[in-house]
Amino acid sequence: MMTGKAERAGVMGWPIAHSKSPQLHGHWLERYGVDGAYIPLPVAPEDLSTAVAGLKALGFAGWNVTIPHKQDMLKHVDMLSPEAKAIGAVNTVIRQDDGRYLGHNTDAYGFMENLRQVQPDFDFQGKTALLLGAGGASRAVVQGLLAAGVRHLSIANRSLDRAEALAGDFRQTFQKVPGLVCQAIAWNDASQAAASAQILVNATSLGMEGKSSLNLELDALPTSALVTDLVYTPLETPLLAWARARGNPTVDGLGMLLHQARAGFEAWFKTSVMVDEALRQAVLSS
Ligand SMILES: NC(=O)c1ccc[n+]([C@@H]2O[C@H](COP(=O)([O-])OP(=O)(O)OC[C@H]3O[C@@H](n4cnc5c(N)ncnc54)[C@H](OP(=O)(O)O)[C@@H]3O)[C@@H](O)[C@H]2O)c1
Known part of the structure; x- marks a missing residue:
């Protein structure tokens, strides 16, 4: 009332x-x-x-x-x-x-709070992350991860120039952080980058209802890596289903x-x- x-x-x-x-x-x-x-x-x-x-x-x-x-x-x-x-x-x-x-x-706060609520024991300090996507939502993910202490971030995007612009902007924002790596990589190099990732984030629209699934080979990803997807329709995307089945900790996108x-x-x-x-x-x- x-x-x-x-x-x-x-x-x-x-x-x-x-x-x-x-x-x-x-x-x-x-x-x-x-x-x-x-x-x-x-x-x-x-x-x-x-x-x-x-x-x-x-x-x-x-x-x-x-x-x-x-x-x-x-x-x-x-x-x-x-x-x-x-x-x-x-x-x-x-x-x-x-x-x-x-x-x-x-959005950066929402992204990080979701991860912290679902995986409270995961420590982001000094971690290596792989981000798929460089659209509007990716900017919040980069801000959230770097502010939380991630120190090595690779951004893979279909359009490499967009990933380069995003990485460049945040290198500037976080320029005072010693040893920080924030780099763009080619979409096809994501499979290789997955091998050293401790956090994997999908911020593309791939996997969304009505869209195609993520077309990347990610088998090299360690099973200890935290996997999250910004797409929340469906709640369990093909990426999250794959990650959960192989034992990775997962967080869906609705909480963001x-x-x-x-x-x-x-x-x-x-x-x-x-x-x-x-x-x-x-x-x-x-
Ligand atoms: N959970 C939440 O609260 C939340 C918040 C915001 C967004 N989202 C979701 O996050 C996703 C991205 O949102 P956004 O606002 O960043 O959208 P956006 O600005 O339109 O960016 C879309 C991203 O997906 C990539 N992409 C699209 N089709 C692709 C394909 N066929 N192959 C490879 N990459 C492809 C784009 O790559 P290019 O740059 O090459 O086009 C770009 O990186 C959407 O599904 C949205 O619903 C969720």
Whole structure:
């Protein structure tokens, strides 16, 4: 039940009808009895600045940002967090105590929190990782892994130039870290790089329902390596099924979505919430 003091937030994108965020946040609002609302905000690209001005005028607590506005939102907020700057995109906007709006990015946090919740004993410090993909989501993975202490990261992507640009950006961001290796490798070299990987991340869209499976030979990957997939439809992708069958620790991608959302919810509604099975089921059945 809302009162006149309810905090308001939402998710801005175009289109937005497919978004799971309203169900996700709606579950927490109801479960924790929060005086607040979270609504879909369909905003066409040409209306972005008017829409942001409107939400600011209405005093929204903040909002999530999705395709196609994540990069454009960088220009529409009053200040940026270090994560938003490093990743080059805003997925969460948070009203500050002084009324200004912070552009933040919680994807790296969501990615790492998911791994930490499911594999709490895994230590990232000094580890070697292999990342497949160099799209928008990969930027958050790189930020998360390097900030967590990974010291050797190879990025394999079908389009090598994209992996090179990504690796170059983060070498710059983490230039003060001694001995850090953050390099692009050719897609076909991923099989060889798998032999020394202690963490394997799929951040391509391969393995998603309706798309082809990952077409890489990864048999050299040690069975102790942590394997995670950002794709969560299906929840157990062919990569995760393969990894689980050979004994690798695995983490599915749904938790990343849930944990990145938690960071925004807690900032807007000043309420601590949990990512648990009830939430996973609520989102999966939506
Ligand atoms: N779990 C979560 O919370 C979460 C969050 C964000 C994204 N995701 C998922 O992560 C995946 C990537 O998202 P994104 O935003 O980074 O997408 P994106 O920017 O479109 O990037 C797609 C990536 O997949 C690669 N790719 C596509 N088709 C390929 C093919 N046939 N062979 C080899 N590589 C191929 C692309 O390589 P090129 O550069 O060569 O095109 C690129 O690296 C999506 O499935 C998305 O649903 C999950």
